[in-house]
Amino acid sequence: MVFLADIDSRSRQIFKSLVDTYLQTGQPVGSRTLSREPDLGLSPATIRNVMSDLTSAGLLEAPHASAGRLPTEKGLRLFVDGLMEIGAPSPEDRRALEAEAGGEGEARSLLDRAAVQLSGLTKTASLVLTGTNDQPLRQVSFVPLEADRALMVLVNKAGDVENRLMHLPAGLPANALVQAANFLNASMSGRTLAEARSEVAKAIEEARGELDDLTRELVQRGVADLSTGMGGGPQLIVKGQANLLTDAAEDLDRVQQLFEELERQQGIVDLLTAAKEGDGVRIFIGSENPLFSLSGSAVVTAPYRDADRNIVGVVGVVGPTRLNYARVIPLVDYTAEIVSRLAQSSQG
Known part of the structure; x- marks a missing residue:
C-alpha cells in the first residue's frame, strides 16, 4: 500500500x-x-x-x-x-437543498424532494435509506373501492401516509369498514406497529361479542397486511438514475451495469446499513464496494440522526469513479444535515 x-x-x-x-x-x-x-x-x-x-x-x-x-x-x-481540497457547499447549493426540504408536506415527500435535488446538483443517482419506520400510528381508515376491495390508509405520528390495497371478505356488511376502522384506531392509535399487533390480538379476543365474524376477519386481515407496511424494515429512496446517462456515450456498458446494480435494492440497503456504522462521510471507490464493483462506480454516503443524536438513516449518491469529489462530498454531508433536521422535527 x-x-x-x-x-x-x-x-x-x-x-x-x-x-x-x-x-x-x-x-x-x-x-x-x-x-x-x-x-x-x-x-x-x-x-x-x-x-x-x-x-x-x-x-x-x-x-x-x-x-x-x-x-x-x-x-x-x-x-x-x-x-483533495474540500470546501463547503456554495450559498446557491445550500439554498437549493434547503428550499426543497424546507417546505410543507409529509416527511416522505420532503425526503423525496431532497433526494431529487441532491441528484440534480451532483449529476448522480441519489440514495436515501430511511431506516425502520416505527413511528406511532395516528390513524387508520378504510376507503371502499369495489365490492371486494378497499384501500387501508395509514397515517403515523410523523405525518407519513401509506396506502394498502386489501381484499374484503365476501358478504361484508356496509358499515363493517367504519366499524373495523374505529376498532383499530381504539386499539392502535399512539402505538408503534410492534406494540399494536399484539394489542389488537388481545382486543379481538376481548371483543368477540362486539364484532361479527366478517368484521373480525377484516380486522385480522388489516393487521396481517400491516406486517409488511410501515415499520416493515428499512425503506430505500433512489432518485436521478437518468443523470447517469449524461456523457455516457463512450461508456454505455458500464452505465448499463450500474443500472442493473441499482435494481438490487436489498444490496443497496445492506451497503447503506453498513455505512451507518461510520461517523461522517464515507467514500467507496470501485471494488472497495462489492455491490458496484462491476460497474466501477463510486458511492459517497453520510448518516443522519434523530433528536437524540442516534443514527437513523443514510444519505448518499452513486456515480462513476470520476466524480467531482470536492463538490459531491460537502453536498452529501450538507444534505445529511438537512435530513437530520427533518427527522428531528418529525419527532416533535
Whole structure:
C-alpha cells in the first residue's frame, strides 16, 4: 500500500494535477498537457519520468497504448484521502437543498424532494435509506373501492401516509369498514406497529361479542397486511438514475451495469446499513464496494440522526469513479444535515 508520505513533494504535485485534470475531462492525461500547467513549471520529460514511477507504484495506469495516464482506484483513494481540497457547499447549493426540504408536506415527500435535488446538483443517482419506520400510528381508515376491495390508509405520528390495497371478505356488511376502522384506531392509535399487533390480538379476543365474524376477519386481515407496511424494515429512496446517462456515450456498458446494480435494492440497503456504522462521510471507490464493483462506480454516503443524536438513516449518491469529489462530498454531508433536521422535527 502506498502512503502520501512515500511520495516526494514534486510527485505529489504532478499526481494531484493529473487527477484534477482527469476528474474534469474524464480523459487520459499526458505529460505534455501537464507541462502547460503554470504551477508545475516542469518539462514533459521530467513529468513522464514521474508518471512512470507513479504507474509502477500502482497509482496510475495507461488504458491504451497512448502516453496518457488515468488514476487507478488506489490512486483515487490516495487523492481523496490526502490531496483533495474540500470546501463547503456554495450559498446557491445550500439554498437549493434547503428550499426543497424546507417546505410543507409529509416527511416522505420532503425526503423525496431532497433526494431529487441532491441528484440534480451532483449529476448522480441519489440514495436515501430511511431506516425502520416505527413511528406511532395516528390513524387508520378504510376507503371502499369495489365490492371486494378497499384501500387501508395509514397515517403515523410523523405525518407519513401509506396506502394498502386489501381484499374484503365476501358478504361484508356496509358499515363493517367504519366499524373495523374505529376498532383499530381504539386499539392502535399512539402505538408503534410492534406494540399494536399484539394489542389488537388481545382486543379481538376481548371483543368477540362486539364484532361479527366478517368484521373480525377484516380486522385480522388489516393487521396481517400491516406486517409488511410501515415499520416493515428499512425503506430505500433512489432518485436521478437518468443523470447517469449524461456523457455516457463512450461508456454505455458500464452505465448499463450500474443500472442493473441499482435494481438490487436489498444490496443497496445492506451497503447503506453498513455505512451507518461510520461517523461522517464515507467514500467507496470501485471494488472497495462489492455491490458496484462491476460497474466501477463510486458511492459517497453520510448518516443522519434523530433528536437524540442516534443514527437513523443514510444519505448518499452513486456515480462513476470520476466524480467531482470536492463538490459531491460537502453536498452529501450538507444534505445529511438537512435530513437530520427533518427527522428531528418529525419527532416533535
